[in-house]
Amino acid sequence: MRAGLRWSAAFAGLYLLMLLLTLPPAQLLRFVPAPVRPERATGTLWHGTAEGLRLGRAAIQRLAWRWRPAALLRGRLEYRLFFQTAAGGGELRAGRPLLGTPYVADVRARFGAGELAGWLGLPGGLGGMLDLDLAEARFQAGRPVAVRGEITWKPARLLQPVALDLGGIYLQLTTPRPAHIQGQLQDTGGPLEIRARLHLDDGAYRIDGQLRPRPQAPADLVQNLGLLGAADAQGRYRLHYAGRL
Secondary structure, eight states: OHHHHHHHHHHHHHHHHHHHHHSOHHHHGGGSOGGGOOSEEEEOSSEEEEEEEEETTEEEEEEEEEEOGGGGGGTEEEEEEEEEOSSOEEEEEEEEETTSOOEEEEEEEEEEHHHHHHHHTOSSOEESEEEEEEEEEEEETTEEEEEEEEEEEEEEEEOSSSOEEEEEEEEEEEEEETTEEEEEEEESSSSEEEEEEEEEETTEEEEEEEEEEOTTOOHHHHHHHGGGOOOOTTSOEEEEEEEEO
16 A cells, blocks of 8 residues: 555656646746746747846856756756857756755856856956866855866956956866865966966855966066066065955
8 A cells, every 4th residue: 555655656746747847938937036037938848948048147148958857867857058148158967966956067168258257246357268167066055165177268368457468377176175166277378477276165265376477478567467566586476366256
């Protein structure tokens, strides 16, 4: 008798899941908060598309999704996502374990540096493109608590408060312990030698490092480095930024 009840509950749960997945998005938009509600949506929760979507400060012009039922065998609800923004786009897997925190994986994306800085609320103007290659990132209460992957900014340009061409910058991200994300920041060639470390804990970030102009660095770049303070005996300028995302 108990076995029969368990099987009945399992089949009922599966039926409800299939029913939900085949509902058109228009039937579900009424439950989506207005700040993230897309302008248009077609398809079903199984697979479909949405246009004019906003996620916080981020503007997604087009989003396509496809449910991955095989992930259920590992106790996960997971989708494959493809998206386009004003200056870029990409693809990733996004999901959540039945007992765990939301995650994204296999992220391959490209954004305009200024576009991403605006989404994150970072000060100053940025130019160039950012390429993301993340194996995995996990979130808790909307904040990243674990990241593994790399980000390349090239060409790396500062537009404000002064215009500077930094060449290329590479950031490798790891999570040595829970909720403590670390990054190694370095240049990939250009007028500045850059070596820095990033620390991200519970939404608070800190960047500490050093900058040193190379012999071919433009005179105006060397002059602007003076805004960071005096150089040490080896010609290195201290870099320090801190804030919250």
